[in-house]
Amino acid sequence: MEAQMSGNTPDIKTALPGPKARALIDRDGAVVSPSYTRGYPLAIARGYGAMVEDVDGNVFLDCAAGIAVNSTGHSHPDVVQAITTQAQKFLHMSGTDFYYEPQVRLAEELSAVVPIAGGSRSFFGNSGTEAVEACLKLARYSTGRQNLIAFLGGFHGRSMGSLALTASKAVQRRGFGPLLPGVYHAPYADCYRCPLGLKPENCAAECLDFIDHQLFVHLVTPDEVAAIVVEPIQGEGGYVVAPDQFLQRLRELTKTHGILLVADEVQSGMGRSGKMFAIEYAGVEPDMLAIAKGVASGLPLGVAVARKDLMAWPPGAHASTFGGNPVSCAAAIATIQLLKNQLVKNAADVGAHLKAGLTSLMDKHAIIGDVRGRGLMVGVELVRDRQTKERATTERDAVVSAAFARGLLVLGAGKNAVRFSPPLVLTREQADTAVRIFDEALIEVVERSARL
């Protein structure tokens, strides 16, 4: 398997989907929820590193990583070993009622890497949304305040509390109201589309004035706000990087009013940005962090990490039967080791290379309006016109499909961006392959659009 798939080159042998993938997709259509958002028909059989083989033997370069999850690559031997060793001991005991070493050890490891000085505690769930829910509950519990502020374009999950914060796509909320009351949204620092027409170089994050000058004046007084929840880099919203001053000012604002700052690093965390956590670029310490996705290389795990003094709720206040599953914890411990040893650095190095390669395509393709990101979290925003910035949504979808047809897995983000979120083991050669295929996909789609 390893020898078979260790190359960097995608290899498409059948029409897509191939016959076995087609059969699987037909079965899926009959029995699986149609709410999932499958952009193209990939049916995986196995993966190795940043390569994926489908059920028909087609080989793809994976720049999607199961929505930014397979941080150490598909089935990294160290992670598989850690999982196997733990699975042979016990699969579950419930950290809610009992003790086991992997959960304690993981909390210790996380305390050592999160940007919270003075110690932290961890609450374990199974997913990103559960990590966010835990942060919300703890914020309300510890402040005695009810209201929450989040940002337009943000994505925080799909359970009822986190969904109330999510303001990415209306379809994600449509039909599910009423959601959690007392949630307000402010504009995010989307500098490519700055609502104030400013440039990040000479702006002091004026978009945050909306909170001070509008929300706090017209809708809610700050002394009733428990927390502000922010993605340091918006993920689902389009890989939008908040400038450092935005996060720094947000920290000042929250401190002034005794509001907690929750960094949702479910997507940007665990090394993906080229630092262990993206908020570190701004030198800002949040009060809580929501972590999931890459933390356990693909096993389900979500963690709410908070300042030690904050996480002081009593037994029974919050818990989860499966949260902190020992096999997931073992995978996370192995993952953190790999991240610390080499992969955070690799994400920074290869991410810069990938971003430079994608940026160079701007000379050739007017449809690329913006290339942005940090580490191996790179977004390419497609526009019909660089001046008007009209969103090229159908073209974006077509480019993602054309890339798939050529053996490159990428996902859309926001209305018109393509996200590159590969495993953090991606090599420079693989990054070059991704850029080459993306270039070909753009050529195909632009030529096709011109013929219409």
Ligand SMILES: Cc1ncc(COP(=O)(O)O)c(C=O)c1O
């Ligand atoms: C920033 C962020 N927060 C929360 C979530 C929700 O995570 P999950 O799908 O594991 O519930 C996501 C998922 O994409 C995310 O990107």
